[in-house]
Amino acid sequence: IYCNGTWDTWLCWPPTKGGMKVKLPCPDRPGLIPTNFAHRTCGPMGKWEGRTKNDYSMENGYSNYMDCYTEEAKEIYYKYFANKSDAQKQLLYDIVSSTRTLEICGLALSMVTTFISLIIFMYFRQCNRTRIHKNLFVSILVQVLIELIQYVDQEIARSSLGENDDNSISNTPVFCEVVYALIEYTKTVKFMWMFIEGFYLHNLIVVSVFTGRPSYPLYYFLGWGVPMVLTIAWYIHYVLFFFSIYRCWYAYYNMPIIWIIEAPRVAVILVNMLFLLNIIRVLILKLRESHTNEANRVRKAVKAAIVLLPLLGITNFVVMIDPDTEDLVSFGAWAFISHFLISFEGFFISLIYCFLNGEVSIIFHYW
Numbered sequence: 001i002y003c004n005g006t007w008d009t010w011l012c013w014p015p016t017k018g019g020m021k022v023k024l025p026c027p028d029r030p031g032l033i034p035t036n037f038a039h040r041t042c043g044p045m046g047k048w049e050g051r052t053k054n055d056y057s058m059e060n061g062y063s064n065y066m067d068c069y070t071e072e073a074k075e076i077y078y079k080y081f082a083n084k085s086d087a088q089k090q091l092l093y094d095i096v097s098s099t100r101t102l103e104i105c106g107l108a109l110s111m112v113t114t115f116i117s118l119i120i121f122m123y124f125r126q127c128n129r130t131r132i133h134k135n136l137f138v139s140i141l142v143q144v145l146i147e148l149i150q151y152v153d154q155e156i157a158r159s160s161l162g163e164n165d166d167n168s169i170s171n172t173p174v175f176c177e178v179v180y181a182l183i184e185y186t187k188t189v190k191f192m193w194m195f196i197e198g199f200y201l202h203n204l205i206v207v208s209v210f211t212g213r214p215s216y217p218l219y220y221f222l223g224w225g226v227p228m229v230l231t232i233a234w235y236i237h238y239v240l241f242f243f244s245i246y247r248c249w250y251a252y253y254n255m256p257i258i259w260i261i262e263a264p265r266v267a268v269i270l271v272n273m274l275f276l277l278n279i280i281r282v283l284i285l286k287l288r289e290s291h292t293n294e295a296n297r298v299r300k301a302v303k304a305a306i307v308l309l310p311l312l313g314i315t316n317f318v319v320m321i322d323p324d325t326e327d328l329v330s331f332g333a334w335a336f337i338s339h340f341l342i343s344f345e346g347f348f349i350s351l352i353y354c355f356l357n358g359e360v361s362i363i364f365h366y367w
Contacts, residue, residue: 003042008063016042026068031076038065072254080325088328095332099339104151106343107144114141114346117354131216132200133353135223136193140346143186150179180252181235184261188227191265194313196223198272206282226264234260266320272312310348315341 001018010029016022023037040063041049048061069077081089118137121130150169157168169176196219237257252258309315319338323331 001044001046003046003048003061006048006060008060010065011038011063013040013063016040018042018046019044026065031070031073032065032068033070036067038063038068040064072252075254091328092331095328095335099335100151102336103339103343104148104155106340106347107148107151110344110346110350111141111144111148113350113355114144117350120354129200132193132197132219135219136190136197137346137350139186139189139193139223140349143183143190144346146179146183146186150183177239181231184234185227185231188230188261188265189224191268191313191316192227193223195268195272198275198312202275202279205279227261230261230264234258265316269312269314269317273314276309276312276314310345310352315345318342 002015003018005015006013010027011024013022013024019042021039021041023039026032026034026036026038028034040061043049043054043056045056047056048058050056050058050062066074080092084092114137118134118141121134121137153169169179234257237260238252241257318334319342321334321338323334325331
């Protein structure tokens with residue numbers, strides 16, 4: 001008595017004698033270790049065994065891939081999928097799928113508006129504020145463009161699952177890792193230019209030390225050079241210890257070495273938060289000196305804070321919060337809010353600091 005040969009969308013399992021277990025090398029996919037083995041069990045009556053022993057309720061049986069997963073992939077599985085019903089897993093999948101669609105739309109809109117903003121800024125004289133803005137916009141544009149290419153590639157590969165998707169980025173050794181390194185580099189560049197924005201604005205309003213020309217070589221080193229040093233350090237560490245283990249650096253964000261590049265970003269958010277609080281304090285003091293009533297003072301201070309939040313990158317702290325995966329409602333709220341803020345970040349910065357800018361409005365008025 002034999003179990004029939006079967007295809008489970010990943011591997012083709014051969015006919016197997018009843019009462020025997022068959023093993024096959026794990027497929028070469030992100031999150032799996034191809035040198036390990038997946039297995040199936042054929043029951044004594046010639047039916048493939050299900051998830052548990054002596055369970056034959058599944059028509060095509062169950063392929064056990066748990067030995068294939070990397071530790072990081074297992075961590076993701078136990079965190080998000082373990083001990084959940086099929087309905088909860090489907091809801092989780094719908095949340096992830098919807099937020100990915102939202103993210104792609106936000107990135108596309110951010111790419112268009114950021115590009116237009118850069119063109120508009122080219123017509124301005126090279127004042128200090130505009131020059132800093134342009135570097136921030138360039139970093140956002142490059143990051144958004146790379147992420148969009150990656151996401152579109154993933155969607156194409158996912159839609160052709162089971163077909164020939166060897167040309168996808170995730171199936172291209174070295175190039176895939178370089179793409180992720182570029183994404184992390186441009187993210188850090190964006191954060192560093194947000195720090196420079198906060199530093200410049202804070203000193204302009206609070207300290208009033210910028211009577212002369214800012215030190216642009218220092219700004220360029222902080223904005224473009226420091227992120228390169230951090231990314232190279234992270235890249236080398238990953239290549240030396242994990243390159244031969246994990247295909248396309250799957251789930252690299254779950255590894256401790258991500259803090260080589262993540263810690264400076266968190267530091268930027270914290271420092272910019274201090275800058276923002278101090279700026280608001282000074283604004284309130286100046287409004288008080290102008291004898292504005294209390295309600296107007298508070299309203300203007302809140303407005304200033306809201307306007308500065310995206311420019312200083314403070315909205316990024318939402319995505320760094322570890323969500324509650326047991327309560328899918330709160331997880332869904334976190335997923336939509338965080339991905340909305342991050343993917344539409346370029347759009348909001350362009351809208352506030354370019355399209356709604358008074359100087360830009362004057363130029364368009366004369367056109």
